[in-house]
Amino acid sequence: MSHIRKAVFPVAGMGTRFLPATKSIPKEMLTLVDRPLIQYAVDEAREAGIEEFIFVSAAGKGALEDYFDTAAALETRLAAAGKVDALAALERTQMPEGALTILRQAQPLGLGHAVRQAKKLIGDEAFAVILPDDVIKGETGALAQMVAAHRDIGGHMVAALDVPLSEVSKYGVLDVSSEHGRVTTARGMVEKPRADLAPSTKAVIGRYILDGAIFDRLDNLRPGAGGELQLTDAINADVGTVGVHGFTFEGQRFDCGSVQGYVQATAAFAMDRADLQDDYSTFLNETRRPLRLVA
Structure with a gap:
């Protein structure tokens, strides 16, 4: 049984980079192959032992x-039609x-504000935060890897990814004190630093395990970068007490909050499917050939 039982999923964003699709469909319901983004996040949480899911x-x-x-009516129709595989596919959605x-987050006041909404449901226990925009493909889910490491370390833990120096301004970045294998001890985090001011190239990705003490910090948090309540600021305030660590996970991360990352993830997951990869690979190879114009 996991010592981390609860997970918070901030899903209040408007998804403006995917308009007009997100005019009527939540961004988290956009599909990679045949599963929406939110399903990938929930499946990863389940693998890590999460029992309570807070959106x-x-x-x-x-x-x-x-x-x-x-979906009782749909399940009845599928059962009557003998569609066993389709019924099995529905099971993971329940x-x-x-x-x-x-x-309900009434106003978009930042990630720190979103996490604070879950205070009464979390209490004082450690919990996870998963951002569905970050899809991580690997043999073992990133959160499960983090939970295993956190059991021995405690405190606040964030998923870390080495990125090119030219890209650090897109992320929160760890100020590294020491490294031991995949675990980094941090002096804190810097939110979207300029390349020449970045303390490292270890970027924070959308997976967190937070000690329940974070809510004391969130309750007293003032607006930070962008005028929002930044979760980064609350975590930084606990560096000298609770402690902050980064965990460099195994797996490939896709930023599905961007169209480019979403398209790349779709291709990667399609190529990983035995029932799709041959035809999909053939299609991609044919698409790369120069087009011939027919007179």
Whole structure:
């Protein structure tokens, strides 16, 4: 049994980079092959031992709640038609009774504000935060790797990824004190630093394990970068008490909050499917050939 039982999923964003698709479909419901982004995040959490799922959502995102609800009429039709595989595919979309809670973030005031909404449901125990935009492909889920490491270390832990120096301004970046294998001890984090001021090239990716003490910091948090309540600032405030570590996970990360990253992830996951890879590979090779214009 995992010592991390609860996970917060901030899903209140508008997904403006995917308009017009996200005009009526939550960004988290966009699909990679045949699963929406939110399903990849939930599956990763389940693998890590998460039992309670807390979505911090916003108006107009009812499709997220519907997706994880039962669909009795659909299941009846599939059963009558003998579609066993389709019924099996639906099983992963269902939550045990009481396992899913949907909270409403009335205003988009930052990641720190979103996480703070879950305070009453979390209490004082350690918990995970998963950003569905970051899809991580690997043999073992990134969160499961982090949970295993966190059991011995405790404190706050963030997923870390080495990025080119030219890209550090897109991320929160760890100020590294020491490294031991995949675990980095940090003096803190810097939010989106200029390349010449970056303390390292270890970027923070959308997976966190946070000690319950974070809520004391979030309650007293003032607006930071971009005028938002930054989770980074709350974590930094605990460096000298709770402690902060980075964990360099095994796996390939895709930024599915961008169109480019989303398209790359779609290709990577399609190529990983035995039932799709041959035809898909042939299609890609044919697409690379110069087009011939027919007179």
